[in-house]
Amino acid sequence: MEKTAVLQVFEALSSGVRLDVFRLLVQAGSPGRVAGEIATALDVPPTNLSFHLKALLAAGLVTVEQEGRFQRYRANIPLMLDTIAYLTANCCGGNPEECAGLRAEVPGVDAFLPRLACKHDGSCKA
Amino acid sequence: MEKTAVLQVFEALSSGVRLDVFRLLVQAGSPGRVAGEIATALDVPPTNLSFHLKALLAAGLVTVEQEGRFQRYRANIPLMLDTIAYLTANCCGGNPEECAGLRAEVPGVDAFLPRLACKHDGSCKA
DNA sequence: TTGACATTTCAATAAAAGTTGAATGATTGT
């Protein structure tokens, strides 16, 4: 994944409104939500929501599909996972056990992480 | 984890300099790096690096330890993992298989993720 | 085709973040 794309993702998630929108869509799953539903759920003025949705779209974190006069938004989960993989790449350099131990301490985090950026025999992968 | 803390993390990671610094420290593992090493490695003026390190510190993403006249910085891996857990919480709402399938498609991502925010029997956890 | 609704675009303003050079504080070696 390219650094500029990763930066766009993190910048997109660094606004309170956009973080809420994205998480709402992550939890919504494949049905997603139309813009009006999002605006109501989060109590954000439509014009402002539109501004933030545009940023999320530019980052690739959400997709849109027209549905009559509605716009249906969905979270782009694979991009979220790619971004996590980028951030955690080659964790702890030569000492992968270090990262493995830390992972074990955060309940629930393991299933969403890269099969460690380092192999289980102790060596690291690219 | 609190939303404001998560926002600080994402904001911290939304600058090219800070993203590079954090990844450098993630890969450095427990030895970390002193400020001068970071500045040299990334070719950032010390005054500017200091500005960005301060933001990373405020977000909690790095720690400092004084070492003579040097300042040694280290990545805060548990916070990184907590943040990932927050972002992926309750993924795909009622349809956890949806997220599980997507995870499987991103090589290397699984080991760094929450043991899915949903249980393997199909139900979701808090 | 007219009127109502959903959403976006535009323009203006307000607020925040990034970069730089000069100055400061702290620590080491001589």
Next chain:
DNA sequence: ACAATCATTCAACTTTTATTGAAATGTCAA
């Protein structure tokens, strides 16, 4: 103590981002 080194703080400026209301676009239903 003195000079050199490592790093941070400060002040000024430039650039980017957020928010709002009014207007425009496009779709549906009667």
